[in-house]
Amino acid sequence: MLINAEGRRISSAGVDGACRAVARELRGxxxxxxxxxxxxxxNTQEFILVLFALMECGASVALADRRIxxxxxxxxxxxxxxxxxxxxxxxxxRAGGIGQELLADLVGGAMAGWEPSGGAAEAAEExxxxxxxxxxxxxxxxxxxxxxxGAPKGIVRSGAAVRANIARTAARMAYRADDxxxxxxxxxxxxxxxxxxxxxxxxxxxxxxxxxxxVDRALEAIAAYGVTVVDAVPAMYSxxxxxxxxxxxxxxxxxxxxxxxVGGEPLGQELGERFVRTVGSPLxxxxxxxxxxxxxxxxxxxxxxxxxxxxxxxVLVLDDAGxxxxxxxxxxVVVRTPDYMTGVLGPAGTLLRVERDAYRTDxxxxxxxxxxxxxxxxxxxxxxxxxxxxxDAIAARAGACGAPVRVVPVQGxxxxxxxxxxxxxxxxxQPAAKWRRELAQCVAExxxxxxxxxxxxxxLNNTGKIDRRALREMALREIxxxxxxxxxxxRGVLQ
Numbered sequence: 001m002l003i004n005a006e007g008r009r010i011s012s013a014g015v016d017g018a019c020r021a022v023a024r025e026l027r028g029x030x031x032x033x034x035x036x037x038x039x040x041x042x043n044t045q046e047f048i049l050v051l052f053a054l055m056e057c058g059a060s061v062a063l064a065d066r067r068i069x070x071x072x073x074x075x076x077x078x079x080x081x082x083x084x085x086x087x088x089x090x091x092x093x094r095a096g097g098i099g100q101e102l103l104a105d106l107v108g109g110a111m112a113g114w115e116p117s118g119g120a121a122e123a124a125e126e127x128x129x130x131x132x133x134x135x136x137x138x139x140x141x142x143x144x145x146x147x148x149x150g151a152p153k154g155i156v157r158s159g160a161a162v163r164a165n166i167a168r169t170a171a172r173m174a175y176r177a178d179d180x181x182x183x184x185x186x187x188x189x190x191x192x193x194x195x196x197x198x199x200x201x202x203x204x205x206x207x208x209x210x211x212x213x214x215v216d217r218a219l220e221a222i223a224a225y226g227v228t229v230v231d232a233v234p235a236m237y238s239x240x241x242x243x244x245x246x247x248x249x250x251x252x253x254x255x256x257x258x259x260x261x262v263g264g265e266p267l268g269q270e271l272g273e274r275f276v277r278t279v280g281s282p283l284x285x286x287x288x289x290x291x292x293x294x295x296x297x298x299x300x301x302x303x304x305x306x307x308x309x310x311x312x313x314x315v316l317v318l319d320d321a322g323x324x325x326x327x328x329x330x331x332x333v334v335v336r337t338p339d340y341m342t343g344v345l346g347p348a349g350t351l352l353r354v355e356r357d358a359y360r361t362d363x364x365x366x367x368x369x370x371x372x373x374x375x376x377x378x379x380x381x382x383x384x385x386x387x388x389x390x391x392d393a394i395a396a397r398a399g400a401c402g403a404p405v406r407v408v409p410v411q412g413x414x415x416x417x418x419x420x421x422x423x424x425x426x427x428x429x430q431p432a433a434k435w436r437r438e439l440a441q442c443v444a445e446x447x448x449x450x451x452x453x454x455x456x457x458x459x460l461n462n463t464g465k466i467d468r469r470a471l472r473e474m475a476l477r478e479i480x481x482x483x484x485x486x487x488x489x490x491r492g493v494l495q
Contacts, residue, residue, distance in 0.1 A: 001205040003225055004045045012203060015049075016129050018107075022053035025106055031084060033058030033133050036142075036349065038077045038098075040064040041088035043187050043210055046103040048196065050086055051187070053106075055140075058133025062142035062154075063188040067462035074098075079154060080142055081349020129200070135159035138342050139351060143190055143290045154345030155290045165293035165339040166197045168310040172297050173259070179204040180225055180256075184218055184232040190290045191263055195231055204229075215239045223253040230257055233264035233464045234271055238404075238457075241271075241278050242427070251279060259284055259300070265465045266377050266392065269399040287333075287375050291341045292359055296373045305374030306365075313337040316358075317367050320388075330366050330393055332379050335359040364390050382409045384418040387446045391420070394447050398422065401438040406458060406466065407449075408475035421475040422449040425458050451478045 002010045010018075031037060037054060039061055041047040054061050062080040064073050070091045077085050077098050085091065085100045134140050140159030144152040175181075181204050185192035199206040207221050215236055221227060237260070244251060260279070263286040275283050287306040288294040296315060298307030309315045316324055317331040325331040336358055343353040365375040377392020391407040398405040404425040411418050424435045432452040439449060459470040 002045070002048070003205060003207045005208050005210045007224075010045075012128070015052075018049055019052040019056060019129055022049050022106055023056045025108065026050075026053055026057055026059075029084075029101065029106075031057060031059055035084065036060035036062065036080065036082045036139070037084045037086055038062045038064055038073075038080060038082045039086045040066045040073060040188060041086075041103055042066050043192075043208060044088065044103070045208060046088065046107045047187060048208075049107050050103050051196070052129060052131075052200070054086075055131040055134040056129055058137065060137060060139045060142065061134075063193065064144065065186060065188050065462065067186075076144060076152070076154075079349070080345060131159070135163050141193075142345065143188075143193075145290055155341050156343050156345060156351055157291075157293070157339075157341045161339045161342070162197070162293065164312075165310075166194060166201060168312060168339070169194060169294045169297065170198055170201055172299060172307075172310055173198075173261075174299070175202040175204055175229070177203040179229050180207060180227045181205065181229045182207045182209065182218060182221060182227040182231070184209060184215070184230065184236050185264070190288060190293060191231070194288075194294060215243060219243065219253050222257060226256040228256055229259045229261065231261040231263070234262055234267050235458070235460055235464050235466065237262060237275060237283060238271055241274055244278055254279065257281070261286060263288060266375055266396070268404050269396065270402060270404050287365075287373060289361065292335060292337050293339045295335055295337065298372070304368060304370070304372040307373065308371045309335075309373065313339070315367065315373050317365060325366075327369050328366055330364055330376065330390065333361045333363045333365045333373070333375060335361060364393055380409075382411070382418045384409075384420070385446050389418075389420075389447060394420070394443055395422075398439055398442045400442045401435065403435070404458065405439070406471055408471050410475050410479040419450040419479045420447070421451045421453060421478050423453050423455055423458065423471055423474070425456070426454050427456055429454065429456065451475075453478060 001012060002015055004010065037059055039051060039054065062082055064076050074091055082098060085098055086103060086106065087100060088103045090100050090102060136159060138158045139156050141157045141162055143155050145155060175198060181195060181199055183192055183195040185195065187193055187196055207225050207227055209218055209221060260281055260283050262283045267283060267285045272283050282303050284298045284303050285306045286294060286297040294310060295313055296306045296309045298304060314336040316334045318334050319325050319331050340356050340359050341354065343351045346352040362379045363375055364377060364379045365373055367373055376396045380391060382389050382391065391409050395405045395407040398407065406423045408421045409418050410421060422439060432454045435454060436449065436452045439452065453474065459467040461467040
């Protein structure tokens, strides 16, 4: 069942019937199993119908975040070599000569299929959607990397890899048909897309929220529909706790939830502990990527870190020489998975195949004695005073100070040294000098900050994750080649 943003309940058979009607409309407009299209849009019922209709047609689907600028969307369409752009907001100009279709126009009369007297009865006779032609494609899904450290990279995954990864995820998480899912994630990204496919596979109920960042409305939906599973990025849970702590929401509103799932970026220790104190349940962390889908997932009754790797997936933690590190030590996370991407986009949408033996994630983490993975962040190593440092690993330890911390290295100055800028998220705005004293107890002497910058909250990008580029720009302003003496500052949120 689907509960849309207006609270309307649509049966699974009704959704299937509407998707088939949209698939007929797509074929009438020349979109079929020989097509590749770029699909973008907000989390709406129209987006879901068109996505599943494209899969039913067997088309190659390239997903682009609706919130990126129009010129970048157009560039991605050209990059992927698509035949058509399907969007809920037409680009201002014809992108590279590529035709556009509005989602509302494609759905059109298919909405009538959601009525009991319409397509639902026909869908029940035909059976559920199968997506067999889409699952058979080697270029079934195209998504783009975040581009946080460079230009976005087009990731190409086969339908078989996507289906296998969804099956592994469903087995680990043990979703039930009576679950009510509330994903607060953009459906144009790997995490959000996986929740849509899991919904279809398990027969659960999906509660649709048009905006994935309206946590206040999410709380209302949890109470109204008895939501049992919530998926979101860490920043969304931080906002939820702020609403509860500020008495704008009560824990009685969220008692139906049995699994609070989190992913998209590393979960800080302070947020995890604060959530348990306030809500009484742990956040179930997970690890995945655009390249490989879901990799490791934590579950009840004893969630630790990101949990164990999914069945059939192997995770190693290696040092710089490629050797496995001892249990509990930090190194690069390397994954062996049959669900890995087929390749990356080449010129004009061609497929450049990649080596599939081992996936070097460029993330750092550690494994415990039971095989649970903890991911600390990016591997970006810097060298300081004879030590090799991983800023995200330092930030993870620094979180024991009682507030979320991010560490950004800046290299420069008279001696071209590496300087560490510690950003502390403190809504109370306590002085930086106070946080410097707290941080000194949490990190080693050679990891101490050159600057401590206090923010009301961390800046977020358009997917709700911490904006690394914005923090980098702020850090560069803190460290100049002419002034290297330690100092503290207080700054507001970057707008």
